[in-house]
Amino acid sequence: MERDILGYKCRKCGHVQYPYRTRCRGCGHVEWNGVDIVYDTVPLPKNGKLLTFTHLYALPSDFEAVNISLGIVELEGGNRITGQLKIKDPKIGMKVFGKVEVVRREEYKKYWGMVFYAEGA
Amino acid sequence: MRDVYVIGIGITSFTRLEYPLAEIAAYPAVQAMQDAKLDKVDHMFVANMGAGRVNRQTGLASAVIDHLCLQPAGAETIENGPASGASAIKAAYMAIASGMHDTVLAVGAERMNEVNSLEATDFVSTLSHPMAEAIYGVTLPSLAGMFTRLYMHKYGVTARHLAMVAIKNHANAMHNPFAHVRNLITMDGILDSVDAPTNNPIIADPLRFFDVCPVSDGGCALVLASEEVAKKSGRPMIKLAGVGQATDTHAVHDRPDPTELTAVKLAAAQALKMAKKTPQDVNVAELHDAFTILEIVESEEVGFFKKGEGHLALERGETQIGGKIPINTSGGLKAKGHPVGATGVAQAHEIVTQLRGEAHKRQVKGAKVGFTCNFGGFGNNVVCLVFTRE
Numbered sequence: 001m002e003r004d005i006l007g008y009k010c011r012k013c014g015h016v017q018y019p020y021r022t023r024c025r026g027c028g029h030v031e032w033n034g035v036d037i038v039y040d041t042v043p044l045p046k047n048g049k050l051l052t053f054t055h056l057y058a059l060p061s062d063f064e065a066v067n068i069s070l071g072i073v074e075l076e077g078g079n080r081i082t083g084q085l086k087i088k089d090p091k092i093g094m095k096v097f098g099k100v101e102v103v104r105r106e107e108y109k110k111y112w113g114m115v116f117y118a119e120g121a
Numbered sequence: 122m123r124d125v126y127v128i129g130i131g132i133t134s135f136t137r138l139e140y141p142l143a144e145i146a147a148y149p150a151v152q153a154m155q156d157a158k159l160d161k162v163d164h165m166f167v168a169n170m171g172a173g174r175v176n177r178q179t180g181l182a183s184a185v186i187d188h189l190c191l192q193p194a195g196a197e198t199i200e201n202g203p204a205s206g207a208s209a210i211k212a213a214y215m216a217i218a219s220g221m222h223d224t225v226l227a228v229g230a231e232r233m234n235e236v237n238s239l240e241a242t243d244f245v246s247t248l249s250h251p252m253a254e255a256i257y258g259v260t261l262p263s264l265a266g267m268f269t270r271l272y273m274h275k276y277g278v279t280a281r282h283l284a285m286v287a288i289k290n291h292a293n294a295m296h297n298p299f300a301h302v303r304n305l306i307t308m309d310g311i312l313d314s315v316d317a318p319t320n321n322p323i324i325a326d327p328l329r330f331f332d333v334c335p336v337s338d339g340g341c342a343l344v345l346a347s348e349e350v351a352k353k354s355g356r357p358m359i360k361l362a363g364v365g366q367a368t369d370t371h372a373v374h375d376r377p378d379p380t381e382l383t384a385v386k387l388a389a390a391q392a393l394k395m396a397k398k399t400p401q402d403v404n405v406a407e408l409h410d411a412f413t414i415l416e417i418v419e420s421e422e423v424g425f426f427k428k429g430e431g432h433l434a435l436e437r438g439e440t441q442i443g444g445k446i447p448i449n450t451s452g453g454l455k456a457k458g459h460p461v462g463a464t465g466v467a468q469a470h471e472i473v474t475q476l477r478g479e480a481h482k483r484q485v486k487g488a489k490v491g492f493t494c495n496f497g498g499f500g501n502n503v504v505c506l507v508f509t510r511e
C-alpha cells in the first residue's frame with residue numbers, strides 16, 4: 001500500500017495546512033464534533049520543486065550514516081514540506097518526487113516521512 | 122508605565138565551567154548586586170533552557186534564590202529557548218514598569234558541557250517541529266544550512282562573507298576576558314589554504330565549523346530598578362528604553378518567504394519605536410550570530426542595512442569596531458560563546474558595558490544607544506531590546 005503524508009483541509013475555508021495545527025492557518029476556524037477537532041484529511045501531492053537543501057554531517061546521535069541530505073520542497077498545489085533527499089547532486093529549483101519511507105528509527109520505533117528523489121530517477 | 126534602568130551587571134567566564142548550574146547562575150547575580158550596591162532585591166527571573174534535560178534539575182530559580190539567601194523574594198524560571206535571556210529581562214522590565222517591584226534580578230545560566238556535544242545537539246534540536254522537522258534528523262545547524270544556501274542563491278552572499286563574520290567576531294573576543302574562544306582565525310586558515318578543509322570541516326553545507334557557535338557554559342546577571350532606586354544607587358543611568366518581541370511559524374518551511382526573518386524585523390521595529398529611536402541612531406549592537414549568516418541577515422532585518430546588502434556593509438568594514446555600526450563587540454555567540462539561556466542576558470551585559478564606557482580595548486567611543494537581538498528557535502521567537510545612556 002502506498003503511504004501518504006496528510007494535509008489538513010479546513011471545513012470552512014478549504015485551506016490545506018501541513019503540519020497539523022489546532023486552528024486553521026487560513027481563517028482561524030476550529031471545527032468540533034463534540035469530542036475532537038476535525039479536519040478533512042487529504043494526501044499531500046508528491047511532486048514538487050526543490051527550494052533549498054543541505055548535507056548534514058553533524059547528525060543526531062541515533063543516526064548511523066555519515067551524513068544525510070535534507071531539503072524543503074514546494075509541492076504541487078502550494079504546500080511546502082521538509083524531507084530527506086536521496087539525490088546525488090541536488091540543485092535549487094530541480095523537479096523532485098517523494099516517497100513515504102522510514103526516515104528515522106529509535107530502537108523499536110520507526111518514523112515514516114517524505115524522501116525525495118530526482119524526477120526521472 | 123515607569124522607566125526602568127540597569128544598575129548592576131555580572132558575568133562568568135563562558136568557557137567550560139566545573140561547578141553546578143545553580144552556582145553558575147548565583148555567582149554573576151552576586152556580582153550584579155554588588156555592582157548595584159544592593160544586598161537584596163524584590164524579585165528574580167532566571168533564564169535557562171536545559172536544566173530539566175541536560176542537568177536533571179527543575180525549579181532552577183528556587184535553587185538560585187536559596188544560594189543567594191534572598192528568601193522570601195519571589196523567583197521564576199523562564200524558558201523561551203535560546204531567547205530565554207532576553208525574555209527574563211523583559212519580565213523584569215514588566216515587573217518594574219508596572220509598579221509591582223522596584224528591584225529585580227534578571228539572570229541567565231546554562232551548563233551545556235554536563236553532556237557530550239552529540240547530546241547537546243540533540244537537546245537543542247528539540248526546538249524544531251516534532252512531526253514536520255525533527256523526525257527527519259533536522260537540527261538547528263541544518264535549518265541554518267538550508268537558510269544559508271537559499272540566501273546565497275538569492276543575494277550573492279558567499280562563503281567568504283560568512284568567514285568575514287567569524288574572523289571579525291574572533292578578533293573582538295580577543296579583547297573580552299569572559300569569551301569562550303580566544304584565538305585569531307584568518308581567511309587563509311579557514312578557507313584558502315590546503316589545510317582549510319581539515320581546519321574547517323563541513324557541518325551542514327554551505328556552513329562549516331567556523332560558521333557555527335560553540336557549545337558553552339556560562340552565567341550572566343543584571344539588576345534592573347525603578348528610576349527612584351537607580352538615582353539613589355549612584356550608578357550610571359543606563360535605561361532599558363525599548364522592548365520588542367515577535368513570533369513566527371514553528372516549521373521553517375511554512376514561512377511565505379523563507380529568506381526573511383520576519384520576527385526579527387517586527388521585534389526590532391517594536392523595540393526601536395518604544396525607545397523613540399531609528400536603526401541609524403544605534404551606536405553598538407549585539408546580534409544573535411549562532412550561525413554567521415544570522416549576523417548578516419539580522420543586520421538587514423533590524424534596518425541597519427537594506428535587505429540583501431548586509432554582506433556588502435560587512436565587506437566595507439562598517440560592522441567592525443570603529444565602523445559605522447559595530448556589531449558583536451563582545452565576540453558574539455560565535456566567539457564569546459552561547460550558553461543558551463544566558464545569551465540574551467550576556468548581550469545586554471555587553472551593551473551596558475559599552476554604554477558605561479567600560480569596554481576597554483573593544484570600546485565603541487561615545488556609544489549612547491545600544492541594541493540587542495536574541496533569536497529563539499530558528500527565528501520563531503525573537504526578543505529585541507534598546508538601551509540608552511542618559
Ligand SMILES: [Zn+2]
Nearest residue numbers: 010013024027
Ligand atoms: Zn480555514
